Amino acid sequence: MDTRYEGPEPLIGTNLDHADLLRHAGTQAQQRGFDDVFIVDADFHHTERRSWAEILEYVESDVLQHFLKAGGRGQMWIPGLPDGGVIQEVAGRIHPAQSWADSRNELTASQRDVQLCREAMDSMGSNFLSFFPGWLLDLGTFGYDLEVPLARAWARWATERVLPADPRIVTLLPLPLGSPDEALKLVEEFADKPGVQGFMVTSLRYDPLYTKPYAKLWRAIEERGKLLGFHASFTTQDRPVRQLNKFISVHSVGFPLFQIIQTTNWVINGMPERYPNLKILMIEGGLAWVPFLMQRLDHEYLMRQSEAPLLKRLPSEYMREFFYTTQPLEAANLDYLEMTFDMINAKTQVLYASDWPHWDWDPPSRIWDLPFLDEAEKRNILGYNASRVFNLPIPDTMTQPPAPDSVGLSTKG
Amino acid sequence: MSIVSQRTRVGVRAEVADNKRIMAHVDGREIVVFEHRGRLYGFENLCPHMGGPVCEGKLAPRVEAVLDSDGAVIEERFDKNEWRIVCPWHGVEFKIEDGVCAADPKYRLRRIEANYDGDDIYVS
Numbered sequence: 001m002d003t004r005y006e007g008p009e010p011l012i013g014t015n016l017d018h019a020d021l022l023r024h025a026g027t028q029a030q031q032r033g034f035d036d037v038f039i040v041d042a043d044f045h046h047t048e049r050r051s052w053a054e055i056l057e058y059v060e061s062d063v064l065q066h067f068l069k070a071g072g073r074g075q076m077w078i079p080g081l082p083d084g085g086v087i088q089e090v091a092g093r094i095h096p097a098q099s100w101a102d103s104r105n106e107l108t109a110s111q112r113d114v115q116l117c118r119e120a121m122d123s124m125g126s127n128f129l130s131f132f133p134g135w136l137l138d139l140g141t142f143g144y145d146l147e148v149p150l151a152r153a154w155a156r157w158a159t160e161r162v163l164p165a166d167p168r169i170v171t172l173l174p175l176p177l178g179s180p181d182e183a184l185k186l187v188e189e190f191a192d193k194p195g196v197q198g199f200m201v202t203s204l205r206y207d208p209l210y211t212k213p214y215a216k217l218w219r220a221i222e223e224r225g226k227l228l229g230f231h232a233s234f235t236t237q238d239r240p241v242r243q244l245n246k247f248i249s250v251h252s253v254g255f256p257l258f259q260i261i262q263t264t265n266w267v268i269n270g271m272p273e274r275y276p277n278l279k280i281l282m283i284e285g286g287l288a289w290v291p292f293l294m295q296r297l298d299h300e301y302l303m304r305q306s307e308a309p310l311l312k313r314l315p316s317e318y319m320r321e322f323f324y325t326t327q328p329l330e331a332a333n334l335d336y337l338e339m340t341f342d343m344i345n346a347k348t349q350v351l352y353a354s355d356w357p358h359w360d361w362d363p364p365s366r367i368w369d370l371p372f373l374d375e376a377e378k379r380n381i382l383g384y385n386a387s388r389v390f391n392l393p394i395p396d397t398m399t400q401p402p403a404p405d406s407v408g409l410s411t412k413g
Numbered sequence: 414m415s416i417v418s419q420r421t422r423v424g425v426r427a428e429v430a431d432n433k434r435i436m437a438h439v440d441g442r443e444i445v446v447f448e449h450r451g452r453l454y455g456f457e458n459l460c461p462h463m464g465g466p467v468c469e470g471k472l473a474p475r476v477e478a479v480l481d482s483d484g485a486v487i488e489e490r491f492d493k494n495e496w497r498i499v500c501p502w503h504g505v506e507f508k509i510e511d512g513v514c515a516a517d518p519k520y521r522l523r524r525i526e527a528n529y530d531g532d533d534i535y536v537s
Contacts, residue, residue, distance in 0.1 A: 093499045365463070
């Protein structure tokens, strides 16, 4: 048997241009009439590698800036940062992140990121997108006391170089939770910047977010009417996941695992009662884990209520007031997915997200084509829910949502 | 039944040489023709998974795991008797012999007959 693969094998995909790779998404948008469907992409990423020199300009310590520049020798470098890119793209089989990395070399880094955002929005038919980091999602796991300076640098770079360039680009700024005081300072300093619709926790972290040092932080975000997102991530290093030998296993388990841990701590410690007006958005964990956790927590709470004295309702009732992004939509069995949507009350609590340009991204057609949703539910999930949660305006020229009481909207939204 | 209504010339032999591929619009559909190991293959360039430009992705051989008599994995290796075209959007793999998805046969590419006529290439 001939088993050697000489590679690279015949393809015309190697040099796929970013806009060209998305042209089928443009066709889908046109076929479905998305020019009259308000769409918000609640999770969209840039790749810091090409923007790194610009971001480092905003590192406030000269010594640290010099350290990171020198260590990288002209490339992006963060001590201890793993490089899983090739694995994520299934050994080069998947192209979105590659097309993003290779595109628009003639522009400056931030101009390029803005242009790629515009191309994606224009192709998919999105009206807004929520712009997130890639590698810096995991800044809470870096050593060398990098969390605070890099969180501040990214916040300054994004709010000075990216968000002002296009009002359709908004963000939830990553919080440096290793220092609650610095996280609070970041909220106070950046909450009113245009395009900052809230703040973000990467779920892969180990801080007890329900404890006293963080209380002022959550209150500050709540009082400002901002959104708090928990963005999923994964690690190959924690002892329970070290035995997972394939990326499919690490990714399938890791993203929901840390969403489950953060949601459990948030609910069981009564955070929804302590911060009743703080909107919570769970990002990029998919949806299938939510019904599991609802059932599991309700089951145990009936027998161990004394361990969760702040709760006044079943855990699942609090979880039904969280918001969830769709991607990656586990749609292999539509009957299961329909049940999941029903349990989450998706028509008011779920927000479309693409996760472009990551390997498991979803175009808006993924939602529009679901056979068990009516058009009003599709419009809610694609954009109207995000309009409420992110506080984003719907253009007057587009079809407007029905009155809130006619669709049973949660007052928490 | 073919999705192409009539025999249509889409290119010439040189356009599929050196691993190049022909993209053409026939009857309002985007189709791609390529040659692999001396044989022509034609498919609609539309992934049934999420609509990606499937025929612009890589060609890759099937990966297989080899077990010993005790059930232990000896190695993983490429089986070059089975080639797949991989959608560049999400990596879904389709066998080029029949267009069937390797992971779930409910997904299937739309095949188009592609043949040489001299140096010309026709689909039908």
